[in-house]
Amino acid sequence: MKLAAFGEDAFLRELQDRVPLSEHVSIGIGDDAAAISVPDGELVLLTVDTLVEGTHFLWKTTPPRFLGRKAVAVSASDIAAMGGVALGVLLSLSVSGDLEVETLRQIVDGAAERCSELGMALVGGNLARSDGRAVVDVTVLGHTESGKTLRRGGARAGDAIFVSGKIGASAVGLWLLQQGAALSPSGGAIVPDALREGPLQFAEPCIRAHLDPEPRLALGRELRARDLATACIDVSDGLSLDLHRLCRASGTGARIEEQALPLAAKALAWKREHGRDAVQAALSGGEDYELLFTTRDTSAIEAFRDTCDIALTRIGEMTPDENAVELVRRDGSVEPLSARGWDHFQERRS
Amino acid sequence: MKLAAFGEDAFLRELQDRVPLSEHVSIGIGDDAAAISVPDGELVLLTVDTLVEGTHFLWKTTPPRFLGRKAVAVSASDIAAMGGVALGVLLSLSVSGDLEVETLRQIVDGAAERCSELGMALVGGNLARSDGRAVVDVTVLGHTESGKTLRRGGARAGDAIFVSGKIGASAVGLWLLQQGAALSPSGGAIVPDALREGPLQFAEPCIRAHLDPEPRLALGRELRARDLATACIDVSDGLSLDLHRLCRASGTGARIEEQALPLAAKALAWKREHGRDAVQAALSGGEDYELLFTTRDTSAIEAFRDTCDIALTRIGEMTPDENAVELVRRDGSVEPLSARGWDHFQERRS
The missing domain is CATH 3.90.650.10 (PurM-like C-terminal domain)
Structure with a gap:
């Protein structure tokens, strides 16, 4: 079935049942925003990265499950570079109405699976219609100890x-x-x-x-x-x-x-x-x-x-x-x- | 000048200088992730919303500055519905290489301006090439008192x-x-x-x-x-x-x-x-x-x-x-x- 026939709300309701929560997540998919517990005194880390059809991936060479897995991993890598703990993920998809619902399910299942492997929860997202190239946008929220963040700018000559x-x-x-x-x-x-x-x-x-x-x-x-x-x-x-x-x-x-x-x-x-x-x-x-x-x-x-x-x-x-x-x-x-x-x-x- | 000639890195360096920080932001644009302080004991709220060319907006009727302003406001509205305080914004743009750099500047300036008006900081984002429709994806991070979040599911008959x-x-x-x-x-x-x-x-x-x-x-x-x-x-x-x-x-x-x-x-x-x-x-x-x-x-x-x-x-x-x-x-x-x-x-x- 194509997404145009299935509808956005039907998909989002289904999604809510497919994605497990975690102990840090007070509110997951299905409300206006997700709510997540972060340890007191820690800095919150936030990053977003995008995979665009034709620029970063082709449907021909990228199984949908791996598109979901890769989108999560790529954004989590930015939290790794800050020395942070990654907690929660938002998955924002802009796709054509011609997309098969089954393809979308595989993307979401891949993303959710990769989140679990990396100790994160898929806490929310968005589904929008785009008649152009598909865009997979992943936000990752993490945390790190204040004052001990790994930065890009700390190197000195001789390091x-x-x-x-x-x-x-x-x-x-x-x-x-x-x-x-x-x-x-x-x-x-x-x-x-x-x-x-x-x-x-x-x-x-x-x-x-x-x-x-x-x-x-x-x-x-x-x-x-x-x-x-x-x-x-x-x-x-x-x-x-x-x-x-x-x-x-x-x-x-x-x-x-x-x-x-x-x-x-x-x-x-x-x-x-x-x-x-x-x-x-x-x-x-x-x-x-x-x-x-x-x-x-x-x-x-x-x-x-x-x-x-x-x-x-x-x-x-x-x-x-x-x-x-x-x-x-x-x-x-x-x-x-x-x-x-x-x-x-x-x-x-x- | 078109974005294809200007380049992504040049634009991101410029962006870093155009966007003001706020007291809650320890690390803003220019590192692998942003770092934000959230009050101890509060729940972190996270939401994303998207404006897609042809679905949510047309260039013809949407001045770029207002595209940036609206994208920020629309995502912040989800934090409002949870009763939260909105703190930080990620702006993720997927646009064509044919886009004028000046248009992109106006989108970013509009987003940054709307963030300031709403007490938020533009802390990061992403710029990706998409040869299809433009996609403007905005993540908002906020916070709210634990246990007092406004939910969708609390109504009872007679309310x-x-x-x-x-x-x-x-x-x-x-x-x-x-x-x-x-x-x-x-x-x-x-x-x-x-x-x-x-x-x-x-x-x-x-x-x-x-x-x-x-x-x-x-x-x-x-x-x-x-x-x-x-x-x-x-x-x-x-x-x-x-x-x-x-x-x-x-x-x-x-x-x-x-x-x-x-x-x-x-x-x-x-x-x-x-x-x-x-x-x-x-x-x-x-x-x-x-x-x-x-x-x-x-x-x-x-x-x-x-x-x-x-x-x-x-x-x-x-x-x-x-x-x-x-x-x-x-x-x-x-x-x-x-x-x-x-x-x-x-x-x-x-």
């Missing part, structure tokens, strides 16, 4: 730069999807024979990194609670662009080393066989949702790393000159690192 | 039903705009000669009611603080539909009286001259953003009304039968009041 996890898998995943690979609704990778030259084991994690990213909420909370980082940002638009943003906020420059970058190596090697530049893909690909952070105490990070199940890699250091963000190549040559990343309005990697 | 202000002006305003009237960017009404048969003085308040509604934040707070209302909802999709929602949440029916309805009378009379049914327009027109509430203590409401500068009108009472929402006509006849209102997906007043 070491770290990044969590691997960089570039999501860009490879996007490329695979564009070439005809897919994720089934249940989450298994479907890879066309033409792409099977490399080992299939690399395809699924990359596709999953792109369609079902993992926000680093626990890592962000630990960095904040242990006071380990001087600045932090999540890698959403590409490491290059996000490093530029961190530098701008901190009033510093930065120098990173190609040989230190934790590239999703085998996958990138496989991709390179297909004619792409692995380092460029890693630095400007975006959508990694890893944390890029700086520290004055590298040994404390190294000690913490031993207790932590996420890779934390030192990739360079902050420098005094605000206008210099540099990449040291494997041969020792130094080149400016442009603020490459996805600027959707400029229709290119800017 | 009196009240509505604030006048009903129907926004519907008349929309009709005037569709007929060629306009609001200038500075807020003055421009009404074509063909529409000037009735007195011009009725045009401007109606157009303003549609393009620049007033959320009843102070009224909602008073109703909650004085414990005057048993249930409350804001009239966003038409009094009929919103009354049905309140009844459904409360498990009751309702009976309202045509002769008691506080129609925006002169304007409606004028509109009727042009061939519209005033009562239908008032009950299903929507976008009034008045508060519809119930009480067990009519005399307390009447005493409060004497101290209040907003009209509060008793329009009927709640009844026991869940499935009966009725309208008593001027001639004493009783007819079912259908859940008429705007269901955008059903492409008609449902």
